[in-house]
Amino acid sequence: MRKAILATALLLASTASMAADNGIYLGASLGSANVDINQGPLQVDGDDTGFKIIAGIRPLDWFGIEANYVNFGEPKQGRVSAEANGISGFGVFFLPVGPLDLFAKGGVISYDSNIRLRDVGSIRDDGTDFAYGVGVQFRLLSLSVRAEYEKFEIDNVRDANMLSLGVTYTFL
Secondary structure, three states, X not given: XXXXXXXXXXXXXXXXXXXXXXXXXXXXXXXXXXXXXXXXXXXXXXXXXXXXXXEEEEEEOXXXXXXXXXXXXXXXXXXXXXXXXXXXXXEEEEEEXXXXXXXXXXXXEEEEEEEEEOOOEEEEEEEEEEEEEEEEEEEEOOEEEEEEEEEEOOOOOOEEEEEXXXXXXXXX
């Protein structure tokens, strides 16, 4: 009898950990951000530690809406440095595979960038452009650990992308 109860409990626990936890989620990610800018004499192609704050809602197992604050750090090259950050919004399409979710997302980023040449001045830019990404996350009840790659098509920036590792928690 004990074996039957234990087997039933383990089956229920594994089913709960494999089911998508739909609802509102919050989280954060940390990773490597790359910014490649070529504005005439001001050129930066560098990596720095970037981070993002994540807020989203997953009403369906296969679809969610996500908003992020993204900070690309401050890559430097010689006397030139660049800062970029923004708010991004995505539609996220999930493919649940057991306790894993494969996902792809597309949306926009509203960004601010600042390129500085030490002792000379800076060029500021802002706007809204396309963004997309792919990733995988491991779910255990309401906690998820995710790895993802995102690319941001920012005007006047040759390349802006981030490879990150993060955590989200679904609470409603």
